[in-house]
Amino acid sequence: MFPRDREVLVTAALPYVNGECHIGHLRTYVPADIFTRMLRKLGYEVLFVCGSDTHGTPIVFSAEAEGVSPKEIVERYHEHFQRIFNALGINFDYYGSTDDESNHKRTQEIVRTLIEKGYVYEKKVKLAFCERCNRFLPDRYVEGKCPYCGEHARGDECDQGCGRHLEPGEILEPVCKICGSEATFKERTHYYFKLSAFASQLEDFLRNLDGTPNARNYALEWVRRELKDWCITRDLDWGVKFPSREDLVVYVWVDAPIGYISFTEEALKRKSDNWEQAWREIWKESKATIVHFIGTDIIYHHCIFWPAMLIAAEYSLPNAVVASGMVTINGKPLSKSRGNVVWVADFLKKFHADTLRYFLVSHSSHTKELDFSWDAFKTRVNNELVAILGNLALRVLSFAQKHFGAVPEGELHEEVLARIQTAREEAVKAIFAYDFKKFVDASMKLADFANKYFQREEPWHLIKGGEAERKRCGEIVKNTLQLLKAVCVLLEPVMPSKMEELWSQLGMDSDIHAVGIEEMTVPLKSGQPLGKPKKLFERVP
Ligand SMILES: [Zn+2]
Numbered sequence: 304m305f306p307r308d309r310e311v312l313v314t315a316a317l318p319y320v321n322g323e324c325h326i327g328h329l330r331t332y333v334p335a336d337i338f339t340r341m342l343r344k345l346g347y348e349v350l351f352v353c354g355s356d357t358h359g360t361p362i363v364f365s366a367e368a369e370g371v372s373p374k375e376i377v378e379r380y381h382e383h384f385q386r387i388f389n390a391l392g393i394n395f396d397y398y399g400s401t402d403d404e405s406n407h408k409r410t411q412e413i414v415r416t417l418i419e420k421g422y423v424y425e426k427k428v429k430l431a432f433c434e435r436c437n438r439f440l441p442d443r444y445v446e447g448k449c450p451y452c453g454e455h456a457r458g459d460e461c462d463q464g465c466g467r468h469l470e471p472g473e474i475l476e477p478v479c480k481i482c483g484s485e486a487t488f489k490e491r492t493h494y495y496f497k498l499s500a501f502a503s504q505l506e507d508f509l510r511n512l513d514g515t516p517n518a519r520n521y522a523l524e525w526v527r528r529e530l531k532d533w534c535i536t537r538d539l540d541w542g543v544k545f546p547s548r549e550d551l552v553v554y555v556w557v558d559a560p561i562g563y564i565s566f567t568e569e570a571l572k573r574k575s576d577n578w579e580q581a582w583r584e585i586w587k588e589s590k591a592t593i594v595h596f597i598g599t600d601i602i603y604h605h606c607i608f609w610p611a612m613l614i615a616a617e618y619s620l621p622n623a624v625v626a627s628g629m630v631t632i633n634g635k636p637l638s639k640s641r642g643n644v645v646w647v648a649d650f651l652k653k654f655h656a657d658t659l660r661y662f663l664v665s666h667s668s669h670t671k672e673l674d675f676s677w678d679a680f681k682t683r684v685n686n687e688l689v690a691i692l693g694n695l696a697l698r699v700l701s702f703a704q705k706h707f708g709a710v711p712e713g714e715l716h717e718e719v720l721a722r723i724q725t726a727r728e729e730a731v732k733a734i735f736a737y738d739f740k741k742f743v744d745a746s747m748k749l750a751d752f753a754n755k756y757f758q759r760e761e762p763w764h765l766i767k768g769g770e771a772e773r774k775r776c777g778e779i780v781k782n783t784l785q786l787l788k789a790v791c792v793l794l795e796p797v798m799p800s801k802m803e804e805l806w807s808q809l810g811m812d813s814d815i816h817a818v819g820i821e822e823m824t825v826p827l828k829s830g831q832p833l834g835k836p837k838k839l840f841e842r843v844p
């Protein structure tokens with residue numbers, strides 16, 4: 304179970320900034336933001352960090368193709384991602400860049416420590432070399448055949464076959480990606496991290512790892528099968544320099560996750576002068592709970608490379624790794640080159656950000672694949688947000704406004720309070736199981752009950768009756784408003800901007816983003832003026 308008394312660091316996998324944000328990216332960021340907001344509602348002290356992943360060959364490759372510097376590409380998309388995250392209400396405490404000075408420093412410090420402790424060794428390897436381009440071909444600069452399964456593969460990953468990470472020099476029949484020539488092999492000295500020395504420690508770590516079972520199980524399988532040492536240097540200019548070798552940079556999967564550490568440092572510096580102590584408690588003394596949100600395609604990096612580096616350099620280990628399933632579009636894999644993609648910026652021109660946040664967590668369980676289609680989106684919005692929640696809010700608020708002008712007098716019913724209590728318990732249980740769909744379902748079930756309750760009690764008949772009936776009518780309205788308030792508190796983490804609107808329609812003057820979960824059962828004040836009822840959601844045509 305999630306430790307109650309500790310501070311929490313939530314990280315979201317770093318977007319690789321060589322292209323625009325598409326819907327597939329969001330399955331990491333939206334649930335991580337919901338998790339953070341909900342933990343805060345439950346009284347946890349949470350720090351939420353992320354940043355742009357800026358190094359590695361794909362960015363250098365794009366820059367060369369466009370005839371600009373890698374820095375230019377990185378800055379362009381770094382800003383783009385920040386804009387999108389703001390528009391979606393994804394509120395990081397700090398959003399950095401792996402090219403920031405503090406990350407260069409932290410990476411070099413960690414790599415130096417690995418060297419001093421004897422976990423790094425030199426090795427001569429035969430690397431793909433293009434005679435025509437007169438250069439070594441790291442990672443994405445080369446394509447060829449996977450030595451394990453024989454499928455066509457990229458230089459660093461068998462992306463179309465067995466999914467294995469490929470070490471430099473492993474690929475067969477290499478072809479230069481720049482000019483298309485067959486590459487040859489040339490000998491070169493590189494540096495290796497002794498990953499194989501950490502098998503038993505990694506197995507212990509993984510057995511105790513919280514988060515989604517897919518991350519743990521997938522990584523355990525790898526650890527039990529084989530762990531090969533890991534080449535941590537590359538022949539590139541762009542990146543974090545390897546200590547005392549100006550001609551080499553560290554592999555991007557070394558400095559990218561170290562971003563979590565340096566972004567924590569930057570986030571804390573902005574909060575307090577005494578940041579160093581807080582930082583040590585998180586990253587050196589294991590006094591906080593660290594939760595990584597990632598996609599299933601990077602489980603290997605987060606559950607094997609990363610913890611091995613942390614163990615070796617004596618840093619705190621993550622407590623949970625939460626891995627989302629991938630996103631497909633109309634039943635087919637998301638593909639930028641085939642045009643099977645939904646760009647978030649385009650989406651936001653047409654629809655409210657909160658409807659997308661809602662769709663992403665309500666449409667399928669977090670670890671399952673999520674298939675986006677416009678029909679599915681339309682059905683979710685029209686049948687759930689418009690028909691259940693929007694309808695409830697407009698109906699009860701208009702009725703209350705028309706006949707009472709404020710929250711009516713009356714006691715809260717046992718039945719209503721019990722329903723709220725159940726929804727709260729289900730939602731809290733779901734959040735700690737990283738089951739965001741169940742979380743939303745519990746909230747919407749409460750909204751559904753509120754609709755049925757209002758319908759069943761027929762206040763529109765009662766209002767026409769005598770004094771006793773009118774009193775009963777007020778009570779029904781107050782109880783329905785209370786249910787609406789409870790739904791609003793529960794759904795704030797999912798739809799922060801829409802629930803802020805609803806909160807003010809309920810006449811609340813507190814900050815919905817700051818109220819705790821207990822507010823669900825705090826009775827609305829009779830006589831509290833209500834705001835102007837307004838349609839919350841538009842139907843998708
Ligand atoms: Zn393969």
Ligand SMILES: [Zn+2]
Binds near residue numbers: 434435480482483484
């Ligand atoms: Zn070439």
